[in-house]
Amino acid sequence: MPVITVRDLTKTYQTGGDIEVRALRGVTVDVEAGEFLAVTGPSGSGKSTFMHILGCLDRPTSGSYALDGDDVSRLSRDELAAIRNRKIGFVFQGFNLLARTSALENVELPLLYGRHKVSSSERHRKAREALAAVGLTGREHHHPNQLSGGQQQRVAIARSLVNNPSILLADEPTGNLDSRTSVEVMDIFQRLNAEQGITVLLITHEHDIAEYGSRTIAFRDGHIVADDRNGSRRHASRELAALPPRS
DSSP: OOSEEEEEEEEEEEOSTTOEEEEEEEEEEEEOTTOEEEEEOOTTSSHHHHHHHHTTSSOOSEEEEEETTEEOTTOOHHHHHHHHHHHEEEEESSOOOOTTSOHHHHHHHHHHSSSSOOOHHHHHHHHHHHHHHTTOTTOTTOOGGGSOHHHHHHHHHHHHHTTOOSEEEEESTTTTSOHHHHHHHHHHHHHHHHHHOOEEEEEOSOHHHHTTSSEEEEEETTEEEEEEEOTTOOOHHHHHHHSOOOO
């Protein structure tokens, strides 16, 4: 069974006056568990709206969205919030870290808002494990202003992992990073996908970043206009090995 099943999904927004914006126009797609899917398209194509619905941040106007076989397209806000906390991790272009809070405490935040109370010692353990998974052992007590942009994004990825989600949604996660750091971040996503089986959905307008996925779908005017398997997908680890060391 696909982890994500979308059928005839539409989303219409009302803007000023009686103007309607049809962001999605009948999208149908399946995403298998363990896929690394890149979602591309120009600004206004519908890709961000699509990801907001998949992330249970918004609801469609019509159509259906099943997550792990359960139709979530008509759930209440509280029910959607519970699913987000339990099943989905988010990584954004902006790192969204609390400036006066350590890396460890930033990563612990999702554990404070779950339905089940987690002890302080358990929060620390889970957060340390998540930071170790992204290569930040020893940086637990650093604040964001003591970390590079790439390290801050690693903290954000660790935060998205702390609840052991089955799906990671990454919205332009390399948008604020230089080329080498972008490759390092993509290496983390590829490793999480390959070694832990996490389904990764990545929004990007950069074609070279999309090539790290195993599959790419392209949006235009609210429709999926291309759906391709990346047979010769790029491998971040190989590119990192070929890059000269940092000066």
